[in-house]
Amino acid sequence: MRIAAGFLAVATLTAATACSTSNQPAHAKVPVMAAASTRPSETLEPLLQQALPNVKGKTFTSAVVDFPPNASALPHRHGQAFVYAYVLEGTVRSNLDDKPVTIYHQGENWVEQPGAHHALTENASRTKPAKLLVVFVSNTGDKLKVDDPKS
Numbered sequence: 074m075r076i077a078a079g080f081l082a083v084a085t086l087t088a089a090t091a092c093s094t095s096n097q098p099a100h101a102k103v104p105v106m107a108a109a110s111t112r113p114s115e116t117l118e119p120l121l122q123q124a125l126p127n128v129k130g131k132t133f134t135s136a137v138v139d140f141p142p143n144a145s146a147l148p149h150r151h152g153q154a155f156v157y158a159y160v161l162e163g164t165v166r167s168n169l170d171d172k173p174v175t176i177y178h179q180g181e182n183w184v185e186q187p188g189a190h191h192a193l194t195e196n197a198s199r200t201k202p203a204k205l206l207v208v209f210v211s212n213t214g215d216k217l218k219v220d221d222p223k224s
Contacts, residue, residue, distance in 0.1 A: 113144040115194070117207075117218075124213060132213045140165065140196035140203040148192045148221040154211035156185035163203025168193035190221075 120135040140146075140163070158167075159182040168174045169189050176197055177183060185191065196203040209217050 112195075113141040115140050115144055115146050125210070130213050132209075132211055134209040134211065134217060136207050136209075136217075137161070138205040138207050140205075142201055143196060143199045144203075145193075145195035146191070148190070148223075149194075149218050150188065150190055150221075151185060151209065151218060152211065152215045153187040154209045154215065154217060155187055156189075157208040158183055158185070159206040161204040161206050163201055164197040165203050165205060166193060166195050166197045167191070 116139045118137045118139070120137060122132060122134045125131045125133055158165075158177075160177045160179050162179055164179070165177050166174060167177060167183065169183075169185060169191055174193060175183070211217060
């Protein structure tokens with residue numbers, strides 16, 4: 074079931090990207106800075122951002138998140154967005170809410186419910202990069218990532 078959901082999401086993203094008429098910059102990498110950290114941080118490269126035509130007030134956004142070796146993201150939330158993540162390359166360690174830490178390998182995926190706390194997101198390797206395809210369905214205009222205030 075998880076694999077089928079992954080293929081469905083990738084197929085949907087591929088079709089949406091191919092049909093997009095969005096004026097958003099497609100390949101601007103956005104570094105996500107890790108305050109007071111000596112570990113590298115992730116970068117987010119937006120692919121597509123488009124209002125959903127049949128769901129008023131909602132926006133579909135896709136992005137590639139690159140994690141250099143040993144990179145870690147600050148603890149964060151994605152507001153009220155529904156999030157789908159698919160591991161394109163490498164291995165990612167993740168911890169959501171009060172669930173156990175999970176390791177995801179290339180080809181695996183997960184979802185994050187609106188309001189979920191992403192306490193840990195990191196590249197599990199100190200020598201190889203990792204890369205995620207991330208899809209957000211969010212309230213139009215909302216920030217896609219909000220770091221914890223204490224981070």
